[in-house]
Amino acid sequence: MRLAGKVAIVTGAASGFGEGIARRFASEGAKVVLADIDDGRGAAVAREIAAAGGAADYVHADVTAKDEVAALIARAEKRFGGLDILVNNAGMAQRNGPMLDTDEASFDRIFAVNVKSIYLAAIHGVPALDRRGGGVIINTASTAGLRPRPGLTWYNGSKGAVIALTKSMAIELAPKKIRVNALCPVAGDTPMLADFMGGDTPEHRARFVATIPLGRFSRPDDIASAALYLASDEASLVTGVALEIDGGRCI
Numbered sequence: 001m002r003l004a005g006k007v008a009i010v011t012g013a014a015s016g017f018g019e020g021i022a023r024r025f026a027s028e029g030a031k032v033v034l035a036d037i038d039d040g041r042g043a044a045v046a047r048e049i050a051a052a053g054g055a056a057d058y059v060h061a062d063v064t065a066k067d068e069v070a071a072l073i074a075r076a077e078k079r080f081g082g083l084d085i086l087v088n089n090a091g092m093a094q095r096n097g098p099m100l101d102t103d104e105a106s107f108d109r110i111f112a113v114n115v116k117s118i119y120l121a122a123i124h125g126v127p128a129l130d131r132r133g134g135g136v137i138i139n140t141a142s143t144a145g146l147r148p149r150p151g152l153t154w155y156n157g158s159k160g161a162v163i164a165l166t167k168s169m170a171i172e173l174a175p176k177k178i179r180v181n182a183l184c185p186v187a188g189d190t191p192m193l194a195d196f197m198g199g200d201t202p203e204h205r206a207r208f209v210a211t212i213p214l215g216r217f218s219r220p221d222d223i224a225s226a227a228l229y230l231a232s233d234e235a236s237l238v239t240g241v242a243l244e245i246d247g248g249r250c251i
Helices: 016-027 039-051 066-080 104-131 153-176 193-197 202-209 220-231
Strands: 007-011 031-036 055-060 085-088 135-140 178-185 242-245
Touching: 007 016, 007 066, 007 104, 016 031, 016 039, 016 055, 016 085, 016 220, 031 039, 031 066, 039 055, 055 066, 066 104, 085 104, 085 220, 104 135, 104 153, 104 178, 135 153, 135 220, 153 178, 153 242, 178 220, 193 202, 220 242
Parallel strands: 007 031, 007 085, 031 055, 085 135, 135 178, 178 242
Antiparallel strands: none
16 A cells, blocks of 8 residues: 555535545545545545545634634544645636636635645645654646636646745645645536536536546546645655646647
């Protein structure tokens, strides 16, 4: 098992990419703390992981609230004895449309969930990783931060920030033996897809898929496989990378 003995936190773990990552990490031996604001679904995923023989715990956590992030980190240390892997996956989409049509409250929420959450996770999570002698941080960015699509300007900007933060964190945290990398998925068949496309119709799906050379959306298992590699000792010399899992979208 590639993560045996490791303790991981995955935010946004009730569905989509986060759920896929949490399930894969548990299947590879990690003890996983799942965090989300969808308590019903998050707790159900944790129970399913446990029923399959994995070790999992669910915690309600709004990643934009410092006290809840602090409690999340503390829960991992109390429940499983430490923290080795922190996956900042929780994210918020922008409804596809003209940039000037996005109201200020939506803009603030996009940047709070997608960017401020990484700051809060670092403030509370880095000391926990340091207590273990090092570890791994994985931030879920997006191809939107590398090859922006029109209609998603503020979301694109938030994910560009995630990529820049990832690289800067990697440099600063290297002396602590903490590796920091980003996942850059292409649009995935997850609950956020409808917002990205401006509505879920066969026509919108065809338009988006046409921009992906390999001809399909990403899936949670695609992202989970990439996250597993970055979290494992196989990637012990990999830090500061924005890994494209995009079917060729960014070429």
